[in-house]
Amino acid sequence: MKKFIALLVLACVANVSAAADIVGNAKAAKVEQCIGCHGIPGYKATFPEVYSVPMIGGQSAKYIENALIAYKKGERKHPSMRGIAGSMSDQDIADAAAYYSQQKK
Template identity: 85%
Template sequence: MKKIFALLVLAGSFNVAAAADIVGNPKAGAAKVEMCIGCHGIPGYKATFPEVFRVPMIGGQSAKYIENALQGYKKGERKHPTMRGIALSMSDQDIADVAAYYAQQPSNTAQK
């Protein structure tokens, strides 16, 4: 039993290390934002599903915030069906790359 526990602890430490090693690449992220720009790239855009709401511009937002938001959608902690579907299609590396890309974009606070 002690050996099994030790193996589980060891395996868990490798997973944590692997997740911590993911570094976002903004250049790679530029090729992965096609699904994002249709909503998040239009100033003042309002989506109508599942209800009418203003879609935030995410350029200049903190990479960590974007990563946390996408991981939250992926895990079901954030509730938006479209964003959940998009996040579920993304690997952890995709999420880090997209977050790094948007963090380097100029912020657009001119929401209408």
Template identity: 75%
Template sequence: MKKLLALLVLAGTANYAAAEVVGNAKAAADNKIAQCVGCHGIAGYKSVFPEVYSVPMIGGQSAKYIESALNAYKKGDRTHPSMRGIAMSLSDQDIADLAAYYSQKK
């Protein structure tokens, strides 16, 4: 009985881990883009912390690229301090929603 229960738990965990979070562009537009538009919504914008850095326009990037970049900031693989702080505050759903929103923009 214990083995069967353990297998069921393991199978349920595997299915949960494999579930992909689906982004909702409208949810991002309604309440999640405020942190982004101040820098990424201004053509030619340059940040000055921690150094002068040309901020990329992210509209039109693929959703997978945006998700990958935000997750890399969240894990510390990308090191821009402002982006890391923002990414660490985002849930997987937030990241998927933002990626869906910006992938549809030009």
């Protein structure tokens, strides 16, 4: 049993370190879904309520990654963003974060 627990812990640590090793590639970013809302100055969405959509260009990559991961896990509550983030791989998230972090505010 101790060997099983040790292997389980090792597997979890390896998984965390593998996710931390992902490097975003701004040129590979699939941001077509993002631009439709986050690329329009002053844009207001109407689902699930009317709100101003933030411009995310120039945000730090870490902030964008953390936000997308939180949407994916359901820790941030927005149906559209949860669906979009939920469809993204860890690499997609890193790439989008790299892309937007290189944009101007």
